[in-house]
Amino acid sequence: MSNKIADNMNDRLTKRMSRNIYIGGTMFSILLLVGLTLDTVRQTPKRENRADLTHEVAKGKQVWEKNNCVGCHTILGEGAYYAPELGNVFIRRGNSDKEAFKSYFAGWMAAQPLNEAGRRKMPQFNLNEDEINNLAEFLIWTSKIDTNNWPPNVEG
Ligand code: HEC
Structure with a gap:
């Protein structure tokens, strides 16, 4: 039974899907990092007295x-x-x-x-x-x- 579930999951996660998750996840993380960095640079002068x-x-x-x-x-x-x-x-x-x-x-x-x-x-x-x-x-x-x-x- 549990083997069957594992097999099904392997069937569903195609090579293309895993590549999209990899690229999409990387892009998301990079954009988040850039966004938060810009926000910090923008906020700092207002806060540092x-x-x-x-x-x-x-x-x-x-x-x-x-x-x-x-x-x-x-x-x-x-x-x-x-x-x-x-x-x-x-x-x-x-x-x-x-x-x-x-x-x-x-x-x-x-x-x-x-x-x-x-x-x-x-x-x-x-x-x-x-x-x-x-x-x-x-x-x-x-x-x-x-x-x-x-x-x-x-x-x-
Ligand atoms: C070797 C450790 C040590 C070093 C180095 C040191 N202090 Fe202190 N300082 C203390 C201790 C311990 C107290 C708390 C003493 C007490 O309550 O009797 C204190 C308390 C103070 C307080 C009072 C804080 C309060 O809340 O009342 C000030 C102000 C202070 N230190 C400034 C300085 C400054 C400025 C320097 C550097 C020039 C310095 N200290 C270096 C150990 C140190």
Whole structure:
């Protein structure tokens, strides 16, 4: 009985049909890929907060890289899971207020390491005023990237 079903299926799927499925499927996948790629390229400029991409933000990114903040932190989900996500730290600790965030951030950087028992430690980086300010600008800019409200939790 089951052999008979298999035979019937072989009869029905002709060489021509399988070739059409192969070509049709390939064409469909290629068109889908091209369509989604064009959509991404079209959407990105609207979401990346380009207007606020100042010289200070770019310099802040360099300080971020040079000091390997991402070796402990994540930023928009990328990086290490030792320390808190910083893509939304402007909203979390600065309440989306630029001056409030900058003074919080300068204070935080100056206070490290906290040396509190049971708390993970962040090193002291001894950054100067400009570097701290540029880092803050970088974190403010990052928090304004349209990520579809990710992360969903302001604490993470
Ligand atoms: C060796 C690991 C490590 C590195 C490298 C590191 N951090 Fe941290 N960071 C931590 C830890 C751990 C905490 C949480 C500490 C706590 O809550 O007491 C933290 C917390 C923070 C916070 C506060 C986050 C919040 O939600 O309150 C900020 C801001 C911050 N780090 C910025 C930076 C910046 C900027 C750099 C790079 C210059 C950096 N960190 C590099 C370990 C690190």
